[in-house]
Amino acid sequence: MEDTKSIAVPTLKYKVDYSEKLGRYLQATTDLQPGEVIFREEPIIVGPIISNKNLEHSRYHTPDECELFKTNKDQLQLALSCLTGTLLILRIWLLKKRDPKLWERVKSMEAHLDKRRDTEVWEHREIHIVAMLKSLDLVPGDDPSVSEVLQLMCGIVDVNSLELRPPGPKEGLYLRGLFMEASLLSHNCRGNLYLTTDNNFKLTVHASVPIKKGDTICFNYSTPLLGALARRQHLKMTKYFECDCSVCSDRYEMESYISSILCPRCKKGYMGIEDPLTKFPYKTKWICNKCEHRMGGCLIKTTLDLCKSLIEKVDNQDAKELEILRRKLLNTLHRNHYLILLVKQKLLTIYRLEATKSYPKKRFMENMLDVCKEMYELLEIIEPGISRFKAIILYEWHLPIVWLTNRAHSREQISTMELIPRLEDGASILKKSLTILLLESPDTPEGKLARKGLQKLKTLNTLIADAKALSKFENLTIHGRRKLHKI
Numbered sequence: 001m002e003d004t005k006s007i008a009v010p011t012l013k014y015k016v017d018y019s020e021k022l023g024r025y026l027q028a029t030t031d032l033q034p035g036e037v038i039f040r041e042e043p044i045i046v047g048p049i050i051s052n053k054n055l056e057h058s059r060y061h062t063p064d065e066c067e068l069f070k071t072n073k074d075q076l077q078l079a080l081s082c083l084t085g086t087l088l089i090l091r092i093w094l095l096k097k098r099d100p101k102l103w104e105r106v107k108s109m110e111a112h113l114d115k116r117r118d119t120e121v122w123e124h125r126e127i128h129i130v131a132m133l134k135s136l137d138l139v140p141g142d143d144p145s146v147s148e149v150l151q152l153m154c155g156i157v158d159v160n161s162l163e164l165r166p167p168g169p170k171e172g173l174y175l176r177g178l179f180m181e182a183s184l185l186s187h188n189c190r191g192n193l194y195l196t197t198d199n200n201f202k203l204t205v206h207a208s209v210p211i212k213k214g215d216t217i218c219f220n221y222s223t224p225l226l227g228a229l230a231r232r233q234h235l236k237m238t239k240y241f242e243c244d245c246s247v248c249s250d251r252y253e254m255e256s257y258i259s260s261i262l263c264p265r266c267k268k269g270y271m272g273i274e275d276p277l278t279k280f281p282y283k284t285k286w287i288c289n290k291c292e293h294r295m296g297g298c299l300i301k302t303t304l305d306l307c308k309s310l311i312e313k314v315d316n317q318d319a320k321e322l323e324i325l326r327r328k329l330l331n332t333l334h335r336n337h338y339l340i341l342l343v344k345q346k347l348l349t350i351y352r353l354e355a356t357k358s359y360p361k362k363r364f365m366e367n368m369l370d371v372c373k374e375m376y377e378l379l380e381i382i383e384p385g386i387s388r389f390k391a392i393i394l395y396e397w398h399l400p401i402v403w404l405t406n407r408a409h410s411r412e413q414i415s416t417m418e419l420i421p422r423l424e425d426g427a428s429i430l431k432k433s434l435t436i437l438l439l440e441s442p443d444t445p446e447g448k449l450a451r452k453g454l455q456k457l458k459t460l461n462t463l464i465a466d467a468k469a470l471s472k473f474e475n476l477t478i479h480g481r482r483k484l485h486k487i
């Protein structure tokens with residue numbers, strides 16, 4: 001007899017749709033809350049993308065691959081490092097033979113073969129992958145259709161695969177994975193998703209902001225800290241489309257001013273490309289958002305080249321030099337300009353290290369606070385909602401807040417009553433960071449940071465509770481204050 005008990009089948013929170021512009025894409029079929037899991041999925045294939053000696057990685061090293069390597073052992077020993085870069089494609093090649101049905105599905109992924117044919121990238125893959133696999137006898141060398149299939153596989157990987165971080169300390173191993181559903185996610189420079197993977201590369205797709213039923217679900221294929229020009233160029237070169245999202249089509253990139261230079265005329269406003277979607281940004285006019293002064297793109301390019309050359313010359317280990325450069329660049333660029341962001345990131349590397357010392361320099365901690373605050377405010381515009389980058393910046397931001405507050409209190413520069421709200425500020429920033437970091441798998445760097453952060457939050461809460469108890473005795477002795485900060 002048939003089992004009449006109903007089994008709850010989870011309904012999908014998205015459907016596949018099609019548009020002329022995006023091709024296939026995923027659309028929300030229900031309202032989604034930030035943090036909500038939209039779907040999880042196992043990768044079809046995982047492999048390294050650049051040369052590395054570590055071939056033995058993960059269960060994606062299948063028995064047929066093993067057999068093939070054993071057969072060609074001597075020849076492969078010689079070409080080990082070249083081989084690694086071809087491994088992902090070889091794995092798809094083997095999958096084609098092993099699981100033709102799955103290959104049919106993979107084959108349906110967008111590869112943009114027409115746009116790649118006879119370009120530099122085609123030539124590169126021909127030499128480094130197709131010819132390499134043929135010369136090592138890992139694929140038939142005499143069949144011309146093999147080259148075409150391998151090029152198709154290269155296109156599929158380049159357009160659809162996601163970057164993965166190897167679990168544990170496998171430095172220098174750059175992995176990419178192909179996922180069936182995630183390959184249908186479209187791009188937006190201000191996406192609405194947050195992607196995490198666990199140790200087995202299982203992918204979880206979360207909503208990063210509230211998503212309405214009918215919205216396209218999408219993420220940023222590129223990186224948020226590039227200006228629109230670099231981002232659009234990267235998308236054009238690697239994903240073969242011209243991005244016209246709300247950030248790219250706005251002159252001032254939604255008031256983030258990430259590509260804007262200070263108006264040389266009024267010195268108050270910032271210049272943005274008059275026609276942001278132009279193909280020739282340095283041949284068109286840029287316009288000031290305050291006085292509407294127009295300036296030729298080539299002049300902007302010269303200015304940027306000059307700024308770039310200053311950044312190239314600076315000593316990355318020298319905080320003072322970097323701080324001077326940051327101030328100098330502010331005379332020309334908006335504080336959120338991607339070139340200033342480069343300098344800020346270099347500075348953060350130094351400050352981060354300083355923050356781990358028992359007696360960090362006050363100036364460094366003050367600057368760290370400033371840089372983190374500015375970066376956070378920018379990320380709120382360009383990567384709203386849940387963002388990995390934001391979580392890290394929030395974490396780093398709370399460090400100088402707590403350190404400077406404790407220092408000021410122990411030196412009697414602030415009262416215990418003043419200490420409490422400042423520490424609470426630090427705790428609330430840390431909590432914000434943790435709500436994001438705790439979405440990460442425990443073994444990832446962010447997952448580990450979350451564990452450390454939880455410990456710090458506990459200590460901070462104890463400190464706040466003690467400060468509250470002690471605030472009744474406002475005339476706390478210096479000894480009492482020091483004791484408080486030893487917690």
Ligand SMILES: C[S@@+](CC[C@H](N)C(=O)[O-])C[C@H]1O[C@@H](n2cnc3c(N)ncnc32)[C@H](O)[C@@H]1O
Binds near residue numbers: 182
């Ligand atoms: C990972 S695939 C996404 C699935 C693809 N649309 C399909 O039908 O298989 C990436 C490709 O989708 C298209 N695409 C994604 N986002 C886009 C966007 N914002 N504007 C135009 N095309 C986009 C581009 O062709 C891009 O190379």
